[in-house]
Protein backbone atom coordinates (compact mmCIF):
# COMPACT_ATOMS: atom_id res chain seq x y z
CA UNK A 1 0.00 0.00 0.00
CA UNK A 2 1.71 3.22 -1.17
CA UNK A 3 0.96 6.84 -0.29
CA UNK A 4 -2.12 7.99 1.59
CA UNK A 5 -4.27 5.20 2.97
CA UNK A 6 -7.97 5.75 2.37
CA UNK A 7 -10.53 4.44 4.84
CA UNK A 8 -14.18 4.84 3.88
CA UNK A 9 -16.74 5.29 6.64
CA UNK A 10 -20.27 4.03 6.13
CA UNK A 11 -22.86 5.31 8.58
CA UNK A 12 -25.94 3.17 9.18
CA UNK A 13 -28.26 6.10 9.86
CA UNK A 14 -29.80 8.79 7.66
CA UNK A 15 -30.95 10.95 10.57
CA UNK A 16 -29.69 14.53 10.55
CA UNK A 17 -28.79 14.44 14.25
CA UNK A 18 -27.41 10.90 14.05
CA UNK A 19 -25.10 9.92 16.90
CA UNK A 20 -23.32 7.59 14.48
CA UNK A 21 -22.59 10.48 12.12
CA UNK A 22 -21.39 12.56 15.06
CA UNK A 23 -19.06 9.72 16.03
CA UNK A 24 -17.76 9.57 12.45
CA UNK A 25 -17.11 13.31 12.46
CA UNK A 26 -15.26 13.00 15.78
CA UNK A 27 -13.12 10.16 14.43
CA UNK A 28 -12.00 11.93 11.24
CA UNK A 29 -9.54 14.35 12.91
CA UNK A 30 -8.14 11.51 15.02
CA UNK A 31 -6.85 9.62 11.98
CA UNK A 32 -3.16 8.76 12.28
CA UNK A 33 -0.63 10.29 9.88
CA UNK A 34 -0.94 8.95 6.35
CA UNK A 35 -4.58 7.93 6.81
CA UNK A 36 -7.56 9.71 5.31
CA UNK A 37 -11.08 8.98 6.58
CA UNK A 38 -13.94 9.77 4.24
CA UNK A 39 -17.67 9.33 4.75
CA UNK A 40 -19.31 7.43 1.88
CA UNK A 41 -22.98 8.35 1.64
CA UNK A 42 -25.55 5.56 1.20
CA UNK A 43 -28.89 7.37 1.47
CA UNK A 44 -29.32 7.75 -2.30
CA UNK A 45 -28.95 4.08 -3.21
CA UNK A 46 -32.14 2.54 -4.59
CA UNK A 47 -33.30 -0.63 -2.83
CA UNK A 48 -31.52 -3.60 -4.30
CA UNK A 49 -33.47 -5.32 -7.05
CA UNK A 50 -31.61 -7.90 -9.11
CA UNK A 51 -33.63 -7.04 -12.23
CA UNK A 52 -31.88 -3.65 -12.34
CA UNK A 53 -28.49 -5.37 -12.46
CA UNK A 54 -29.49 -7.31 -15.54
CA UNK A 55 -29.68 -4.18 -17.69
CA UNK A 56 -27.76 -0.96 -17.01
CA UNK A 57 -27.67 -0.66 -13.22
CA UNK A 58 -28.63 2.66 -11.55
CA UNK A 59 -25.72 5.15 -11.82
CA UNK A 60 -25.67 5.58 -8.01
CA UNK A 61 -25.02 1.84 -7.61
CA UNK A 62 -22.20 1.99 -10.16
CA UNK A 63 -20.64 5.04 -8.46
CA UNK A 64 -20.90 3.44 -5.00
CA UNK A 65 -19.28 0.21 -6.21
CA UNK A 66 -16.44 2.28 -7.71
CA UNK A 67 -16.00 4.15 -4.42
CA UNK A 68 -15.66 0.86 -2.55
CA UNK A 69 -13.13 -0.41 -5.10
CA UNK A 70 -10.98 2.70 -4.57
CA UNK A 71 -10.73 2.60 -0.77
CA UNK A 72 -8.16 0.53 1.13
CA UNK A 73 -10.42 -0.26 4.08
CA UNK A 74 -13.90 0.31 5.43
CA UNK A 75 -15.21 1.35 8.83
CA UNK A 76 -18.88 0.73 9.57
CA UNK A 77 -20.49 2.89 12.24
CA UNK A 78 -23.98 1.67 12.90
CA UNK A 79 -26.93 2.00 15.22
CA UNK A 80 -28.97 -1.02 16.21
CA UNK A 81 -32.47 -1.40 14.83
CA UNK A 82 -34.45 -4.17 16.49
CA UNK A 83 -31.26 -6.01 17.46
CA UNK A 84 -29.91 -5.90 13.92
CA UNK A 85 -28.56 -3.35 11.44
CA UNK A 86 -30.73 -0.71 9.77
CA UNK A 87 -32.11 -1.61 6.34
CA UNK A 88 -30.29 1.31 4.72
CA UNK A 89 -26.95 -0.17 5.73
CA UNK A 90 -27.85 -3.70 4.68
CA UNK A 91 -29.01 -2.30 1.34
CA UNK A 92 -25.67 -0.54 0.73
CA UNK A 93 -23.81 -3.72 1.60
CA UNK A 94 -26.02 -5.77 -0.71
CA UNK A 95 -25.66 -3.29 -3.59
CA UNK A 96 -21.85 -3.49 -3.48
CA UNK A 97 -21.92 -7.28 -3.18
CA UNK A 98 -23.56 -7.76 -6.60
CA UNK A 99 -23.86 -8.68 -9.45
CA UNK A 100 -22.86 -12.19 -8.54
CA UNK A 101 -19.13 -12.72 -8.88
CA UNK A 102 -18.42 -8.98 -8.64
CA UNK A 103 -18.51 -8.49 -4.88
CA UNK A 104 -16.38 -5.38 -4.41
CA UNK A 105 -16.12 -6.02 -0.66
CA UNK A 106 -14.06 -9.11 -1.35
CA UNK A 107 -10.75 -8.89 0.50
CA UNK A 108 -11.34 -5.40 1.91
CA UNK A 109 -10.17 -4.75 5.44
CA UNK A 110 -12.92 -3.70 7.80
CA UNK A 111 -13.83 -2.54 11.28
CA UNK A 112 -17.16 -2.17 13.07
CA UNK A 113 -18.35 0.34 15.64
CA UNK A 114 -21.90 0.31 16.99
CA UNK A 115 -23.60 3.06 18.98
CA UNK A 116 -26.77 3.29 20.99
CA UNK A 117 -28.34 5.62 23.52
CA UNK A 118 -28.96 2.40 25.46
CA UNK A 119 -26.51 0.54 27.62
CA UNK A 120 -25.73 -2.38 25.31
CA UNK A 121 -24.03 -0.15 22.72
CA UNK A 122 -25.64 -1.86 19.74
CA UNK A 123 -24.03 -5.22 20.47
CA UNK A 124 -26.68 -7.10 18.44
CA UNK A 125 -26.20 -4.91 15.36
CA UNK A 126 -22.44 -5.13 15.66
CA UNK A 127 -22.49 -8.91 15.55
CA UNK A 128 -25.20 -9.23 12.91
CA UNK A 129 -23.04 -7.01 10.73
CA UNK A 130 -19.98 -9.15 11.41
CA UNK A 131 -21.93 -12.22 10.22
CA UNK A 132 -22.56 -10.56 6.85
CA UNK A 133 -18.93 -9.43 6.59
CA UNK A 134 -17.82 -13.05 6.90
CA UNK A 135 -19.98 -13.94 3.89
CA UNK A 136 -18.55 -11.05 1.84
CA UNK A 137 -14.93 -11.79 2.80
CA UNK A 138 -14.34 -8.47 4.53
CA UNK A 139 -11.32 -9.18 6.73
CA UNK A 140 -12.52 -7.58 9.93
CA UNK A 141 -10.56 -6.33 12.94
CA UNK A 142 -11.54 -8.28 16.06
CA UNK A 143 -10.09 -6.09 18.81
CA UNK A 144 -10.76 -3.61 20.18
CA UNK A 145 -14.52 -4.20 19.95
CA UNK A 146 -16.51 -0.96 19.90
CA UNK A 147 -19.95 -0.94 21.53
CA UNK A 148 -20.60 2.72 22.36
CA UNK A 149 -23.45 2.99 24.89
CA UNK A 150 -25.07 6.10 26.33
CA UNK A 151 -24.60 7.82 22.97
CA UNK A 152 -27.05 10.63 23.78
CA UNK A 153 -24.74 11.89 26.55
CA UNK A 154 -21.54 12.02 24.48
CA UNK A 155 -22.17 15.05 22.25
CA UNK A 156 -23.14 18.68 22.79
CA UNK A 157 -25.91 20.52 20.92
CA UNK A 158 -23.52 21.33 18.09
CA UNK A 159 -22.88 17.61 17.73
CA UNK A 160 -19.32 17.75 19.05
CA UNK A 161 -17.89 14.95 21.14
CA UNK A 162 -17.62 16.16 24.75
CA UNK A 163 -16.60 12.95 26.51
CA UNK A 164 -12.84 12.61 26.92
CA UNK A 165 -12.92 8.90 27.77
CA UNK A 166 -14.75 8.25 24.51
CA UNK A 167 -12.30 10.45 22.58
CA UNK A 168 -9.38 8.47 24.03
CA UNK A 169 -11.10 5.23 23.05
CA UNK A 170 -11.84 6.53 19.52
CA UNK A 171 -8.16 7.38 19.11
CA UNK A 172 -7.10 3.91 20.32
CA UNK A 173 -9.64 2.34 18.01
CA UNK A 174 -8.57 4.16 14.84
CA UNK A 175 -4.89 3.64 15.65
CA UNK A 176 -5.52 -0.08 16.17
CA UNK A 177 -7.34 -0.23 12.83
CA UNK A 178 -4.35 1.39 11.14
CA UNK A 179 -1.98 -1.14 12.73
CA UNK A 180 -4.32 -3.95 11.65
CA UNK A 181 -4.40 -2.66 8.06
CA UNK A 182 -0.60 -2.41 7.94
CA UNK A 183 -0.17 -5.88 9.38
CA UNK A 184 -2.68 -7.60 7.11
CA UNK A 185 -1.53 -5.70 3.99
CA UNK A 186 2.01 -6.93 4.52
CA UNK A 187 1.04 -10.63 4.53
Ligand SMILES: Cc1cc2nc3c(=O)[nH]c(=O)nc-3n(C[C@H](O)[C@H](O)[C@H](O)COP(=O)(O)O)c2cc1C
Pocket residue numbers: 013014015017018019020021079080081082083084115116117118120121122
Ligand atom coordinates in the same frame (compact mmCIF):
# COMPACT_ATOMS: atom_id res chain seq x y z
C1 LIG B 1 -36.66 1.15 14.06
C2 LIG B 1 -35.79 1.37 15.27
C3 LIG B 1 -35.38 0.30 16.01
C4 LIG B 1 -34.53 0.46 17.11
N1 LIG B 1 -34.07 -0.64 17.79
C5 LIG B 1 -33.11 -0.49 18.71
C6 LIG B 1 -32.46 -1.63 19.28
O1 LIG B 1 -32.75 -2.77 18.95
N2 LIG B 1 -31.48 -1.41 20.17
C7 LIG B 1 -31.08 -0.16 20.55
O2 LIG B 1 -30.16 -0.04 21.36
N3 LIG B 1 -31.68 0.95 20.04
C8 LIG B 1 -32.68 0.81 19.13
N4 LIG B 1 -33.25 1.92 18.54
C9 LIG B 1 -32.87 3.26 19.02
C10 LIG B 1 -31.61 3.74 18.29
O3 LIG B 1 -30.47 3.21 18.95
C11 LIG B 1 -31.56 5.27 18.33
O4 LIG B 1 -32.65 5.79 17.61
C12 LIG B 1 -30.25 5.82 17.78
O5 LIG B 1 -30.15 7.17 18.10
C13 LIG B 1 -30.13 5.62 16.28
O6 LIG B 1 -28.84 5.97 15.83
P1 LIG B 1 -28.53 7.40 15.19
O7 LIG B 1 -28.55 8.39 16.36
O8 LIG B 1 -27.15 7.28 14.61
O9 LIG B 1 -29.59 7.71 14.20
C14 LIG B 1 -34.11 1.77 17.47
C15 LIG B 1 -34.54 2.87 16.71
C16 LIG B 1 -35.35 2.67 15.62
C17 LIG B 1 -35.77 3.87 14.79
